[in-house]
Structures are given as C-alpha cells and as structure tokens.
Amino acid sequence: xxxxxxxxxxxGRVWIDxxxxxxxxxxxxxxxxxxxxxxxxxAAARSMNMSYRHAWDLVDSMNRQAKRPLIVSTxxxxxxxxxxxxxxxxxxxxxFRAAWEDFKAFEARRSRDLDL
Amino acid sequence: xxxxxxxxxxxGRVWIDxxxxxxxxxxxxxxxxxxxxxxxxxAAARSMNMSYRHAWDLVDSMNRQAKRPLIVSTxxxxxxxxxxxxxxxxxxxxxFRAAWEDFKAFEARRSRDLDL
DNA sequence: AAGCGTAATATACCGTTATGCATAACGCTG
DNA sequence: CAGCGTTATGCATAACGGTATATTACGCTT
Numbered sequence: 001x002x003x004x005x006x007x008x009x010x011x012g013r014v015w016i017d018x019x020x021x022x023x024x025x026x027x028x029x030x031x032x033x034x035x036x037x038x039x040x041x042x043a044a045a046r047s048m049n050m051s052y053r054h055a056w057d058l059v060d061s062m063n064r065q066a067k068r069p070l071i072v073s074t075x076x077x078x079x080x081x082x083x084x085x086x087x088x089x090x091x092x093x094x095x096f097r098a099a100w101e102d103f104k105a106f107e108a109r110r111s112r113d114l115d116l
Numbered sequence: 117x118x119x120x121x122x123x124x125x126x127x128g129r130v131w132i133d134x135x136x137x138x139x140x141x142x143x144x145x146x147x148x149x150x151x152x153x154x155x156x157x158x159a160a161a162r163s164m165n166m167s168y169r170h171a172w173d174l175v176d177s178m179n180r181q182a183k184r185p186l187i188v189s190t191x192x193x194x195x196x197x198x199x200x201x202x203x204x205x206x207x208x209x210x211x212f213r214a215a216w217e218d219f220k221a222f223e224a225r226r227s228r229d230l231d232l
Numbered sequence: 233a234a235g236c237g238t239a240a241t242a243t244a245c246c247g248t249t250a251t252g253c254a255t256a257a258c259g260c261t262g
Numbered sequence: 263c264a265g266c267g268t269t270a271t272g273c274a275t276a277a278c279g280g281t282a283t284a285t286t287a288c289g290c291t292t
Binding site for chain 2: 236238239240241
Binding site for chain 1: 268
C-alpha cells in the first residue's frame with residue numbers, strides 16, 4: 001500500500017504567458033474581477049490591499065498583451081472616472097479560472113500520491 | 117474548432133512543501149543530483165553557478181524537513197571533506213521528478229487547449 | 233606540525249520588485 | 263468655475279532574496 005504523509009504536499013503556481021512575459025495570473029485575474037465589481041482600478045486595488053501603482057501597471061500589462069483590451073478606463077467625469085471590464089476581460093477570467101481549477105485538481109491528486 | 121494561439125502558453129511551477137515550507141523544488145533536486153555526482157556541496161554549487169552559501173542553506177533546509185537526511189556531509193579529512201547523497205535522497209529525487217514530469221505534460225496539454 | 237579543500241557560519245552588499253508619495257490631466261457636479 | 267475622485271505617470275524609498283566575502287573548524291596527507 002502506498003504511504004500517505006500529510007506532512008508533505010505538492011504545491012504549485014500556474015500563469016499564462018503572453019508576448020511580453022506574464023499575461024494572466026491568479027492575482028491579475030482577481031484584479032480583473034474586482035475592477036468589474038467596483039468599477040475602478042483604485043477601488044479594486046484598495047479592496048485587495050494593493051498599491052494603485054502596481055494595479056495600474058498590471059492592467060496596462062494585460063491590455064498591452066491582449067488582442068483587445070480587457071479593461072477600458074475613462075478619466076474625469078462622474079466620480080472622477082473609472083474602469084470597466086470588457087467581454088474580452090470576462091473571457092480571459094473564464095479561461096484562466098478553468099486552467100486554474102484543473103491545476104488545483106492536479107495538485108490535490110499528486111499530493112495524495114506523494115510517496116515520501 | 118477551438119482556436120490555438122501559440123502566442124499564449126500556460127506555464128507553472130511545482131514544488132513539495134514540508135513542515136517548514138518548501139521542501140523539494142526543481143533547483144533543490146538538481147542540487148541533490150549534482151552533490152551525488154560531484155561528492156561535495158561546493159563543487160555542486162560551482163557546477164550550477166550557485167553561491168555555496170545558498171546551496172548549503174538549501175541542503176540544510178531539506179535535511180531538517182526530511183524524515184532522514186538526504187545528504188550527509190563530513191568535514192575535514194581527505195580532500196577537506198565532502199557530501200554524499202543518501203538512499204533517502206535518491207528517493208526524494210525520483211518522487212519529485214515523477215511529479216515534475218507529470219506536471220510538464222499537464223502544462224503542454226493545457227497550453228494546447230488555451231482558447232484566448 | 234603545516235597545508236589543503238571542504239563544511240559551517242556571520243555579515244555586508246546588491247538588484248529586483250513592490251510601495252509611497254507627489255503631480256498633472258480629465259470631465260462631470262454643485 | 264471651483265471642487266472632487268479617478269486615471270496616468272515619474273521618482274524616491276523600503277523589503278526581500280540571493281550574492282559576495284570573510285572567518286573558523288575539521289581531519290586526512292605529507
């Protein structure tokens with residue numbers, strides 16, 4: 001019988017690389033979702049304790065690498081402006097989430113099978 | 117038909133966590149192998165352009181977390197001392213390599229299926 | 233006993249990455 | 263038309279991980 005020691009577990013990370021390096025990762029996707037919920041980059045950043053600067057850089061990186069923008073933003077106006085999640089952005093979230101769920105299953109299975 | 121865009125690829129990393137955090141990872145396992153080949157931590161570190169300090173810390177971390185040491189070392193003596201890969205160490209390498217190969221297959225399959 | 237190359241350990245340095253702060257532009261609202 | 267909150271951007275600073283360097287201990291070899 002295969003021994004199972006819960007003291008050892010397989011862990012990992014997955015992300016999607018694009019033309020410039022990292023395109024989508026877990027944090028980036030959460031950011032996309034939060035922007036969709038809050039309607040602005042700054043509120044999304046606050047909600048996940050991330051600096052606005054960093055959040056903006058991530059959005060910029062994703063938009064540059066996507067075929068079409070995942071987030072569109074407006075400056076000035078009602079509430080000072082804001083940001084919106086596009087259909088392309090929703091699809092990106094779905095695609096990454098699917099790969100991520102799949103990986104989580106892989107992780108769990110391989111953790112069970114660890115024979116150390 | 118599902119679109120395949122080679123511009124996007126799924127990447128990832130896997131490692132095995134132990135009581136203190138990371139126990140085995142790709143770099144750690146290569147280090148174990150090199151120690152087995154060279155017979156010393158310092159030669160192994162040199163062979164992979166890693167500082168001896170870092171290599172020693174990694175070996176120490178692995179030995180602390182393993183049920184039995186993966187590397188045993190002697191200080192002084194012929195050649196100044198050295199380090200040897202134990203049977204436990206060989207097993208650790210095999211276990212990690214297997215999980216790693218499996219993950220590489222996962223990566224390739226998921227990269228093919230990316231629909232972005 | 234001296235010399236050698238290694239293990240073992242402390243400390244200072246450096247480079248990358250994220251944070252913090254400061255500023256300008258923007259356009260609706262009162 | 264002044265005020266507001268946001269986007270957008272630059273620059274200084276802090277945090278962290280690994281590197282580089284230096285020192286001591288060790289025990290066989292000569």
